[in-house]
Amino acid sequence: MRCTEQRRADWEARYQQGDLHWDKGEPAPGLVDFLAAQPGLQRGSVVVPGCGTGHDVRAWVQAGFAATGLDIAPSAVRLAVARTLAADLEAGFHEVDFLNGTPPQPFDWVFEHTLFCAIDPGDRDAYASAVPRWLRPGGNFLAIHYRNPEQPEGPPFGVSRDEIEARFAGAFELVDAWVPRSFPNRVDRELMFWWRRRD
Numbered sequence: 262m263r264c265t266e267q268r269r270a271d272w273e274a275r276y277q278q279g280d281l282h283w284d285k286g287e288p289a290p291g292l293v294d295f296l297a298a299q300p301g302l303q304r305g306s307v308v309v310p311g312c313g314t315g316h317d318v319r320a321w322v323q324a325g326f327a328a329t330g331l332d333i334a335p336s337a338v339r340l341a342v343a344r345t346l347a348a349d350l351e352a353g354f355h356e357v358d359f360l361n362g363t364p365p366q367p368f369d370w371v372f373e374h375t376l377f378c379a380i381d382p383g384d385r386d387a388y389a390s391a392v393p394r395w396l397r398p399g400g401n402f403l404a405i406h407y408r409n410p411e412q413p414e415g416p417p418f419g420v421s422r423d424e425i426e427a428r429f430a431g432a433f434e435l436v437d438a439w440v441p442r443s444f445p446n447r448v449d450r451e452l453m454f455w456w457r458r459r460d
Contacts, residue, residue: 265358268380269333276336283417284313288320289374291405291441291453296324305369308395310359311376315341315352321372322350329353331362359395360387367397371404378407378417389428393458402433402456405441409450422452433458 275281296302304325309318312330314337321328322345330352332338341354359376371392380388392402406425410417426435433456441453 272334276334285444288316289405292317292320294442307370308368309372313337315345318352319350322352331355331357331359333358360391364395368395370401371395374405382418393432396458398460400458405451405453408452
């Protein structure tokens with residue numbers, strides 16, 4: 262695993278250079294559809310690691326959840342805070358390394374769309390260990406994984422369904438999995454999983 266400081270420097274440089282090609286200016290379509298299709302979900306706390314400029318965090322807030330965004334890049338956190346204030350919404354944003362950080366409290370949900378595919382594949386074991394650490398027993402892990410990006414040398418790095426299930430099936434029970442609605446350049450390249458942490 263690369264050290265936290267090196268990873269922070271790498272991602273901060275992208276934000277400083279304006280290299281935000283992954284930022285589509287809106288929340289993940291799969292998340293928008295999920296929240297619309299599940300109006301009866303019990304509202305609670307959600308943490309969004311690798312939140313970038315906070316589009317997905319704001320979608321959770323608008324759906325009635327108490328949302329917290331994490332990012333390793335200071336500039337991402339600053340942008341997320343500014344855009345959330347401009348939207349007259351309330352959310353917490355923190356500069357935290359999700360892979361190694363200590364949760365302030367267990368969350369009801371972890372949602373991710375841009376972190377697992379962005380980290381070096383050598384960090385995936387740490388990621389798989391981090392998710393249940395941030396969740397309460399019985400909590401939910403909702404994830405949109407990039408299976409086969411246009412540039413497989415990464416980032417983003419692709420992943421197979423078999424690998425996803427192998428990494429998370431031990432700590433989680435699979436509730437559902439499907440191909441979500443995606444941004445145009447990601448159609449049929451993403452898989453969405455809803456897991457529930459085992460007690």
